[in-house]
Amino acid sequence: MAGQRLAHALGALLLVIGSVAVHADQAVRVVTWNVETVGAPGSAQYEATARVLRRIDADLVAITEVSTSADVEHLADLAFDLGYLHSAVAPAGPFGGLRAAVISDFPVILSNAWSSAELSGDVAANDLTRYILEATVAISDDDDPLRVIVAHLKSGGSNTDAFRRAIEAYRIGQLAGDPGIGDDPVLIMGDLNADIGDEPMTPVHFDVAPGGLPTGFMIGLDVQAIMSGGGLINDPFFYLNPHAAILDARQIDGLDATRPTSGRRLDYVLAGPTIVDLGAAAQVYDCADEGLAGSLPLIGTPVDAVVCPNAADHLPVFADLVVPMASTAKDTRMNAAVLPYARAVAHGETATAFASVINSGNVTATGCSIGLPDRIPADFNYQTTNVSNALIGSPNTPVDIPPGATQNFVFGITPTGDLRATEIALVIDCNNTPWAASRAGLNTFILSAAASRPPDLLAIGVTPSGDGAVRLPSHDATGVFVAAAVNIGSAGTVTVSADDGGRGLPVNLVVCETNAGGTWLACDNSLTRAVDAGQTVYYTVVVTGTGSPIAFDPATNRLFLRFVANGATVGATNVAVATL
Numbered sequence: 001m002a003g004q005r006l007a008h009a010l011g012a013l014l015l016v017i018g019s020v021a022v023h024a025d026q027a028v029r030v031v032t033w034n035v036e037t038v039g040a041p042g043s044a045q046y047e048a049t050a051r052v053l054r055r056i057d058a059d060l061v062a063i064t065e066v067s068t069s070a071d072v073e074h075l076a077d078l079a080f081d082l083g084y085l086h087s088a089v090a091p092a093g094p095f096g097g098l099r100a101a102v103i104s105d106f107p108v109i110l111s112n113a114w115s116s117a118e119l120s121g122d123v124a125a126n127d128l129t130r131y132i133l134e135a136t137v138a139i140s141d142d143d144d145p146l147r148v149i150v151a152h153l154k155s156g157g158s159n160t161d162a163f164r165r166a167i168e169a170y171r172i173g174q175l176a177g178d179p180g181i182g183d184d185p186v187l188i189m190g191d192l193n194a195d196i197g198d199e200p201m202t203p204v205h206f207d208v209a210p211g212g213l214p215t216g217f218m219i220g221l222d223v224q225a226i227m228s229g230g231g232l233i234n235d236p237f238f239y240l241n242p243h244a245a246i247l248d249a250r251q252i253d254g255l256d257a258t259r260p261t262s263g264r265r266l267d268y269v270l271a272g273p274t275i276v277d278l279g280a281a282a283q284v285y286d287c288a289d290e291g292l293a294g295s296l297p298l299i300g301t302p303v304d305a306v307v308c309p310n311a312a313d314h315l316p317v318f319a320d321l322v323v324p325m326a327s328t329a330k331d332t333r334m335n336a337a338v339l340p341y342a343r344a345v346a347h348g349e350t351a352t353a354f355a356s357v358i359n360s361g362n363v364t365a366t367g368c369s370i371g372l373p374d375r376i377p378a379d380f381n382y383q384t385t386n387v388s389n390a391l392i393g394s395p396n397t398p399v400d401i402p403p404g405a406t407q408n409f410v411f412g413i414t415p416t417g418d419l420r421a422t423e424i425a426l427v428i429d430c431n432n433t434p435w436a437a438s439r440a441g442l443n444t445f446i447l448s449a450a451a452s453r454p455p456d457l458l459a460i461g462v463t464p465s466g467d468g469a470v471r472l473p474s475h476d477a478t479g480v481f482v483a484a485a486v487n488i489g490s491a492g493t494v495t496v497s498a499d500d501g502g503r504g505l506p507v508n509l510v511v512c513e514t515n516a517g518g519t520w521l522a523c524d525n526s527l528t529r530a531v532d533a534g535q536t537v538y539y540t541v542v543v544t545g546t547g548s549p550i551a552f553d554p555a556t557n558r559l560f561l562r563f564v565a566n567g568a569t570v571g572a573t574n575v576a577v578a579t580l
Helices: 002-017 044-056 069-082 116-120 159-176 221-228 236-240 307-311
Strands: 026-034 060-066 086-089 099-104 108-114 132-138 145-152 186-191 267-271 280-284 317-323 334-339 342-346 351-359 365-371 378-385 399-401 406-415 419-425 427-429 444-450 457-462 469-472 478-487 492-499 507-514 520-524 526-531 536-545 558-565 568-579
Touching: 026 044, 026 145, 026 186, 026 267, 044 069, 044 307, 060 069, 060 145, 060 186, 069 086, 069 099, 086 108, 086 132, 099 108, 099 132, 099 145, 116 159, 116 221, 132 159, 145 159, 159 186, 159 221, 159 236, 267 317, 342 351, 342 457, 342 558, 351 365, 351 399, 351 444, 365 378, 365 406, 399 406, 406 444, 444 568, 457 558, 469 478, 469 536, 478 558, 478 568, 492 507, 492 536, 492 568, 507 526, 507 558, 520 526, 526 536, 536 558
Parallel strands: 026 060, 145 186, 342 444, 419 568, 457 568, 469 568
Antiparallel strands: 026 317, 060 099, 086 099, 108 132, 132 145, 186 267, 280 317, 334 351, 342 568, 351 406, 365 399, 365 427, 378 406, 419 444, 457 478, 478 536, 492 526, 492 558, 507 520, 507 536, 558 568
């Protein structure tokens, strides 16, 4: 019966994501970091930088503040020590020696350090503090390109500094939007020296240049035309947003600062629309957050809190992306759903869950399998099931999925070390299709693991409509979803709370515990109770709109009910939400 209920819930999840087209090809982890110089090999700064980058284990690293020619050599040493085989470094800029760089697992097939004269078409233009580095990397054997633009805008709080940042952002936009480049996926990364929280800027725009510009600074004729035609907007994000969207990145403790001493968010990963459409997760890595639940997967031994400030005065920002590849056939499209959303087990114990994969294309998807991404310390296995989630087929054997058909799987993950609420984006892949895009709460899986067996609440949420979506009849109406969770782990004290996954949706959420008959026992923002082994608990989440519409976007607009014990997620379920 439990398998049938899970199968029904998986079907509801697939109903609400059926319109989400998937064209994902290559999973990529990137990081941007102002390293405040690399430092000489063997120095405390160099070794701290290396430890942090090993912990993040990105495929591509964008670096700002490579400071001298000697530091360029130190960067080459760092790349070698970390195993990166490819790199590109900009030369010293027109107004200072700081350089941008890229080190990469992917081959760099094209790179250029762009000047203002090249971007503006005005040979006399000299209005960039530092050259803008562009590196195109090949992310597949077919040389599918990813364009990476690395920039370090002018620092400082004066009007002159803001004026120079506005020009530099405009130049980045020129590069990102060059119609001669085509539609290759693009990332913009680096230290923008501006906090998105500072808006609106003062003055709003520049129609004349402020004083204090350095000797040799020449405003390009194109920028002069903008200034005389309405003004240069005093907001670097204004010129970047048409080309790429900021990936929301926060420290695990909730702060978004990338320069802790000032408390400001200055470093960003921005992704073009073809990447954003496939989903992305980003994080500000702070060594002091090690041990807190909710981090993207990290590699190796946790890093001491002092390591990050020993490395640099900025914190790195990293992101897990899916980049589309032009070489992959796009006549098949895969969607997927996973239930339950979260499990908690002891080391060496297997956490099982179910996945449904639907082929919404018009050709058979061949050789379809499920796997773990890199960096997860665990063993993995899977097997196909029928509509009631009874085992069929052979273990760890790929299968074909006809067009329009759904294939169910059961999978098991056996952790070999500690995991604290690690959200795993399963690799759902077929021979002739792109990967199914990862959507938090839809086809990701939260796993916690500890030395001793924790509580493990197998949770399922249900909405009144039966399709996995809370539909509020008006912008300030109230709706509900209900959940039941059975503790198949050890007895323990569990705190239950609801949230919107950090989306900032216009809703208020209240959690109410009920009995099996639906009678409400207690309500609050969060509830804590002891749960025995084998005990089933019941909850209702009351959802009240706060006056603004919520689009029906089930891939992103979701509500979560989480069960936490000893700081680790030991159960969770989620539903979509929208206003009518």
